[in-house]
Amino acid sequence: MSLAYTTEKQFAISAVRRACLLTSSVFNKLVKNETLVKGDKSPVTVGDFSAQAVISSMLHRAFPDDPIVGEEDAADLRAASGASLRDRIVELANEALTAELGIGDIAEWGIGPGSEQSVDNLLDAIDRGNHEGGRNGRMWTIDPIDGTKGFLRGEQYAVCLALIVDAQVQVGVLGCPNLPLNLSKPDEDKGCLFVAVRGQGAQQLKLTGADPIPLTMPPYTPSSFSFLESVEAAHSSHSTSSRISAILGLTQPPIRMDSQAKYGCLARGDGGAYMRMPTGVGYKEKIWDHATGSLLVTESGGVITDSRGLPLDFGLGRTLGDNYGVIATVKDAHAKLLSAVQEVVKQEQEEAKKSKAS
Ligand SMILES: Nc1ncnc2c1ncn2[C@@H]1O[C@H](COP(=O)(O)OS(=O)(=O)O)[C@@H](OP(=O)(O)O)[C@H]1O
Numbered sequence: 001m002s003l004a005y006t007t008e009k010q011f012a013i014s015a016v017r018r019a020c021l022l023t024s025s026v027f028n029k030l031v032k033n034e035t036l037v038k039g040d041k042s043p044v045t046v047g048d049f050s051a052q053a054v055i056s057s058m059l060h061r062a063f064p065d066d067p068i069v070g071e072e073d074a075a076d077l078r079a080a081s082g083a084s085l086r087d088r089i090v091e092l093a094n095e096a097l098t099a100e101l102g103i104g105d106i107a108e109w110g111i112g113p114g115s116e117q118s119v120d121n122l123l124d125a126i127d128r129g130n131h132e133g134g135r136n137g138r139m140w141t142i143d144p145i146d147g148t149k150g151f152l153r154g155e156q157y158a159v160c161l162a163l164i165v166d167a168q169v170q171v172g173v174l175g176c177p178n179l180p181l182n183l184s185k186p187d188e189d190k191g192c193l194f195v196a197v198r199g200q201g202a203q204q205l206k207l208t209g210a211d212p213i214p215l216t217m218p219p220y221t222p223s224s225f226s227f228l229e230s231v232e233a234a235h236s237s238h239s240t241s242s243r244i245s246a247i248l249g250l251t252q253p254p255i256r257m258d259s260q261a262k263y264g265c266l267a268r269g270d271g272g273a274y275m276r277m278p279t280g281v282g283y284k285e286k287i288w289d290h291a292t293g294s295l296l297v298t299e300s301g302g303v304i305t306d307s308r309g310l311p312l313d314f315g316l317g318r319t320l321g322d323n324y325g326v327i328a329t330v331k332d333a334h335a336k337l338l339s340a341v342q343e344v345v346k347q348e349q350e351e352a353k354k355s356k357a358s
Pocket residue numbers: 071143145146147148149150229230231232234235236257258259260279281283286289
């Protein structure tokens with residue numbers, strides 16, 4: 001039986017939108033007008049913690065029995081040395097929770113004027129993200145700021161929330177405050193919400209929640225096809241994807257962008273494929289980095305697998321298990337892309353063997 005998940009969808013849009021107002025305000029207050037010392041990550045830390053506090057305390061009111069797999073935990077904030085950071089986070093989270101109600105917001109979710117939370121409640125909310133994940137039952141997964149490096153550069157980042165039921169993503173919402181509604185008009189309106197519900201399709205909305213448009217990936221067109229990939233070469237191997245691109249004879253350069261905004265772009269027809277190949281450091285992908293994105297792909301007409309052609313498994317715990325990369329593209333391009341990926345993986349394994357032997 002397929003469930004409608006109407007309330008969960010409305011809730012996820014509301015929570016992500018509220019968290020996006022918070023992260024935009026953190027950027028304007030702490031990054032834009034201050035000259036940060038290179039490598040200072042404190043603004044993103046403030047944003048990460050307070051956005052997770054907001055989403056998680058809303059979840060506690062709306063769905064008190066649902067466990068949460070969240071990226072952050074409050075251990076650093078509970079330490080005596082975390083006092084000033086804690087004060088900032090409490091102030092920002094309460095500012096976001098008490099903001100006026102907007103489209104689809106419901107006061108019972110603990111939002112709107114008068115909804116301040118105590119320090120302890122907010123720290124507990126952050127720590128409720130400590131669920132270990134697994135194969136059975138309902139759970140939510142939160143990435144309060146995905147693409148932290150993009151956030152600090154004033155470029156792309158995303159606030160991500162998904163509902164997983166029995167290891168299947170059922171609802172996913174992505175908020176991308178800096179993403180143009182149309183990538184070819186980068187100076188026009190910015191701020192997108194991407195929403196998907198299993199079996200009901202994917203949509204793009206303005207960050208206000210207005211003007212929904214259904215998303216369908218266009219068919220494979222080699223002349224305009226390009227890869228959406230990480231900005232950070234440490235997160236996804238640029239050299240591997242450029243070899244794959246050469247095998248396919250692609251002429252367009254990759255579109256490099258931080259965060260799951262790449263998945264939203266893919267779903268609406270930008271680029272052609274999401275490409276994430278492991279860099280060989282033994283990193284395990286986290287479920288919150290792919291849950292919403294994977295549903296956006298399948299609900300807009302795409303296929304998402306690892307480099308072996310197997311589906312991503314959201315039932316293994318907080319990670320996706322051993323890292324075989326992620327490839328996502330429109331249905332009619334997936335087999336072609338997969339075979340090019342496998343050819344390059346084989347080449348690279350042979351080269352590694354040779355260099356070990358010599
Ligand atoms: N080594 C390695 N390999 C793969 N992935 C890694 C690695 N290290 C970190 N991460 C995760 O990458 C998340 C952001 O990656 P993105 O590809 O979305 O953006 S970018 O790499 O910053 O361009 C990033 O998410 P955030 O921490 O939420 O920003 C990390 O979870």
